[in-house]
Amino acid sequence: MRKLNLSIILFTVLVLMSCGSGKKALQKGNYSDAVFKSIERLRSNPTSKNGLETLQHAYPLAVQTLETEINEVLSSNDAYKYSIVAEKYQVLNDMANDIRRSPAALRIIPSPRSYVSQLAGAKEKAAEETYQAARKMLSQGDRESAIEAFYLFERALKYSPGYSDARQRMNQARDLATLKVVVEPIPVPSRYKLNTAFFENQLIEYLNKQQEFVAYFNSKEARKAGRMDQVLEMEYFDFVIGSTKNNQKEIEVRSRDSVKVGSTTINGKKVDVFNIVKAKLTTNLRQVSSSGVLQVKIIDMNSKKVLSRRNFPGTYVWETEWASYNGDERALTKAQFDLCKKKPANPPRPQDLFYEFTKPIFSQTKNFLRTYYRQY
Secondary structure, three states: OOOHHHHHHHHHHHHHHHHHHHHHHHHHHHHHHHHHHHHHHHOOOOOOHHHHHHHHHHHHHHHHHHHHHHHHHHHOOOOOOOHHHHHHHHHHHHHHHHHHHHHHHHHHOOOOOOHHHHHHHHHHHHHHHHHHHHHHHHHOOOOOEEEEEEHHHHHHHHHHHOOOHHHHHHHHHHHHHHHHEEEOOOOOOOOOOOOOOHHHHHHHHHHHHOOOOEEEEHHHHHHHHHHOOEEEEEEEEEEEEEEEEEEEEEEEEEEEOOEEEEEHHHHOOOEEEEOOOEEEEEEEEEEEEEEEEEEEEEEEEOOOOOEEEEEEEEEEEEEOOOOEEEOOOOOOHHHHHHHHHOOOOOOOOHHHHHHHHHHHHHHHHHHHHHHHHOOO
């Protein structure tokens, strides 16, 4: 019951806020906003006096204001005046459509006016003005202008899908706007037969999801793509795979409590003998370490200048542990006894060790490159 009451209170508050916000918008001269809010109010409460009164006063004022603004914009020299006009006609049509979908609103505004043909005409002219502006930006030939041209062509196509050759020119703008980076293969010492492609491929896949106008290619893709702007070179230093270290330790262990160690006869009666028992525990720890430092360089293809250079370390230590004992096994804890049942495990393949120690390097490298290329 308490939850129900809270729901009713919350609903009432939201209704009052909707109603109040509609009246407030009307008082501030935000007529179209007042129309939308009053219709929303009438959907939840078709008999709302405030909603009906707000709509009745706001709609004619909204239509009048928008029509006046449209005429003012049309007589101006604004480079994107038809884009502005299209947006205002869209508001007029949205108000009419919302009214038609609300029976309560229709009782107050029985014949909301549509501007379908006016909107279509404005969109066509908006597409033309935006398309021409985009062509002008594209003709400047630099990357920043190409980025702006891309978005202008995209907007032109939203106004008029399939307009002229906007799609083709938008792709042309994207190509000119895109900074192209080739990611070179990572060399490793010849004594190791390791595959580094997984690192490069993951890096390229990750980076290509980050930014609109920066594209990354492997060497093979770069040869087909043609123009490259930068090269990403990576090389390992202090490179070690499978460095093994053994550590053996011997300790004497004793049982925590006295345990039965035998029996004896006292006064003709056989009794158990209890005592602390001992054992010599030998533990073995084998560690296989792999590590390296990856140097990342970003180089400008034209000037050959190193734009940035960073080093990223990584380490992975695999280990296996086992033990043996000599003496009374009851001197061992359960964990020690379980360890004695283990055999030394075989270390992973060098490729797997390489993969593990490059995980922290990959994380550092991708974060650095994501941050670096934000400036583009």
